[in-house]
Amino acid sequence: MKRFAYLICCVAIACCVAMPVAAQVVSDDMVVTLVGTGGPEITAERAGISTLVETDGQKLLFDVGWGALDGLYKSRVWPQTVTHVFLTHLHSDHISGLPDLWITPWFLLGRTAKLEVWGPVGTQTMVDGMRLMYAHDVEHRANAKFKREDLDIVVHEIRAGVVYAQDGVTVSAVSVEHADGNPAFGYRVQAGKRAVFLTGDCTYGPELVDAAKGVDVLVSNVVAGTPELERSTQWRPVMAKLLLPEQAARLFEETKPRLAVYSHFVKKGLPGAAGDAVIVKRTRDAGYKGPLLIGEDYMRIAVGKTVEMKLVESPLPELYGPQSRF
Numbered sequence: 001m002k003r004f005a006y007l008i009c010c011v012a013i014a015c016c017v018a019m020p021v022a023a024q025v026v027s028d029d030m031v032v033t034l035v036g037t038g039g040p041e042i043t044a045e046r047a048g049i050s051t052l053v054e055t056d057g058q059k060l061l062f063d064v065g066w067g068a069l070d071g072l073y074k075s076r077v078w079p080q081t082v083t084h085v086f087l088t089h090l091h092s093d094h095i096s097g098l099p100d101l102w103i104t105p106w107f108l109l110g111r112t113a114k115l116e117v118w119g120p121v122g123t124q125t126m127v128d129g130m131r132l133m134y135a136h137d138v139e140h141r142a143n144a145k146f147k148r149e150d151l152d153i154v155v156h157e158i159r160a161g162v163v164y165a166q167d168g169v170t171v172s173a174v175s176v177e178h179a180d181g182n183p184a185f186g187y188r189v190q191a192g193k194r195a196v197f198l199t200g201d202c203t204y205g206p207e208l209v210d211a212a213k214g215v216d217v218l219v220s221n222v223v224a225g226t227p228e229l230e231r232s233t234q235w236r237p238v239m240a241k242l243l244l245p246e247q248a249a250r251l252f253e254e255t256k257p258r259l260a261v262y263s264h265f266v267k268k269g270l271p272g273a274a275g276d277a278v279i280v281k282r283t284r285d286a287g288y289k290g291p292l293l294i295g296e297d298y299m300r301i302a303v304g305k306t307v308e309m310k311l312v313e314s315p316l317p318e319l320y321g322p323q324s325r326f
Contacts, residue, residue: 029055029191029194029302029303029304030053030054030055030189030191030194030196030216030217030302030303030304031052031053031054031055031300031301031302031303032051032052032053032054032196032217032219032261032300032301032303033051033052033053033054033075033077033298033299033300033301033312034051034219034261034263034295034296034297034298034299034300034301035047035050035051035052035061035068035071035072035075035077035297035298036048036049036050036065036066036067036068036071036097036297037049037262037263037264037265037295037296037297037299038065038093038264038265038297039093039221039223039264039265039266040091040092040093040266041265041266041267043271045272045296045297046265046296046297047065047066047067047068047070047071047297048063048064048065048066048067048068048093048094048096048097049063049065049093049094049263049264050062050063050064050065050067050068050071050072050097051063051198051219051263052072052075052077052082053189053196055169055189055191055194056167056168056169056191057167058084058166058167058169059077059081059082059083059084060084060086060164060169060171060189061082061084061085061086061101062085062086062087062088062187062198062200063086063087063088063094063095063200064085064087064094064095064096064097064098064101065093065094065095065096065097066093066096066097067097068097068098068100068101069097069100069101069104069105071297071298072101073316073317073319074297074298074312074316075298075300075312076312076314076315076316076317077317078109078317078319079101079104079105079109079319080105080109080110080111080113082101083111083113083114083115083116084116084118084164085098085101085115085116085117085118086117086118086119086163086164086171086187087117087118087119087120087123088184088185088186088187088198088200088201089119089120089178089181089182089183089184089185089200089201090119090120090122090123090126090181091181091201094200094201095126098117098130099130099133099134101115102115102130102151102153103134103137103138103151106146106150106151107137107141107146108319108324109319109320109323109324110145110146110321110323110324111150112147112150113150114150114151114152114153114154115153115154116153116154116155116156117153117154117155117156118156118158118163118164118171118173119155119156119157119158120157120158120183120184120185121157121183122157122183123155123156123157124155124157127153127155131151131153138151158173158185159173159175160173160174160175160185161173168191168192169189169190169191170189170190170191171187171188171189171190172187172188172190172211173185173186173187174186174187174188174207174208174211175207176199176200176201176202176203176205176207176208177202177203177205177241178200178201178202178203178241178242179203179237179240179241180241181201181241184200184201184202185200186198186199186200186202186207186208186211186212187200188211188212188215194216194303194304195214195215195216196215196216196217196218196219196303197211197212197215197217197218197219197255197257198219199212199218199219199220199221199243199251200221201221201241201242201264202221202241202242202243203240203241203242203243203247204243204247204248204250204251208251208255209251209254209255212251212255212257213254213255213256214255215255215257215258216257216258216259216303216307217257217258217259217260217261217301217303217307218251218252218255218257218259218260218261219261219263219295220243220248220251220252220260220261220262220263221242221243221248221262221263221264221266222242222243222244222245222248222262222263222264222265222266222279223238223239223242223243223244223266223267224244224245224266224267224268224270224275224278224279224282225239225267225268225269225270226268226269226270228269229268229269235268238266238268242266244282245279245282245283245286246282246283246286248260248262248283248288249282249283249284249286249287249288250286250287250288252283252288252290252292253287253288253290256290257290257291258291258303258307259291259292259293259301259307259309260288260290260291260292260293261292261293261295261301262279262292262293262294262295263295265279265295267279276294279294280292280294291307293309296311298311298312299311300312
């Protein structure tokens with residue numbers, strides 16, 4: 001909690017006030033939950049990248065990094081209710097939590113709704129391989145109550161454009177550049193007047209500016225290292241496929257979201273809150289003075305007439321009801 005308070009002060013989120021987030025999302029309002037905010041690095045402070053957008057009763061999960069199932073639970077979300085998954089690309093740190101989300105809520109929590117996954121070309125092959133890897137569970141855990149067919153996954157291999165439209169909510173995929181992660185997408189979620197844009201992993205480009213203009217919340221990747229590391233030839237390819245704070249600052253300044261959020265942190269030699277502060281300073285020094293948030297796991301952002309942020313502190317949900325195995 002002390003780190004959270006420090007970041008609020010440091011980042012100066014003028015648009016946020018200390019108010020609770022509504023229990024349900026109504027009308028065209030949205031709730032964005034930072035389920036996991038880490039990159040491929042292994043750290044104690046951030047789990048793998050995963051972001052949940054809720055609006056008008058719909059739960060849309062973007063990327064499923066390591067720890068996503070646990071992160072949903074700690075974010076006070078019933079994992080068995082999350083069945084719509086959008087993948088920005090197929091790098092391992094964005095998909096490694098998918099098997100847990102797929103199979104555990106089925107055999108443990110009684111989920112009967114099939115998982116539906118949107119992603120780039122190659123997603124079907126990845127899903128087929130995942131199912132083969134877990135063939136023993138699929139075969140031996142299935143029974144009269146936990147049916148094998150409930151593990152079927154509906155896969156949509158997508159191109160740029162509107163990829164999802166239901167009850168006034170649309171998700172548009174935007175082709176972005178991520179070098180060895182291509183094909184890769186960012187996503188814009190629109191519900192009435194409210195909009196959220198997630199860059200996924202990518203470099204700066206005009207397609208990002210066009211897609212993110214007018215959004216309430218812009219969730220951006222970020223990469224930073226010590227000056228020595230950023231000058232090194234070894235680390236240059238990593239920096240070349242993500243957004244440096246200066247590039248993200250340009251994106252924020254050109255799109256002017258109501259709140260800019262950093263997630264998917266890749267920080268070499270910049271651990272902990274001190275490293276986060278370096279990213280904030282570089283963003284500010286590059287010219288962006290608007291509302292900015294250093295994302296942490298389980299942060300929840302409510303988007304309506306105001307933009308309100310807090311760490312969830314309500315009791316953890318009771319998972320094991322009559323539909324569960326226990």
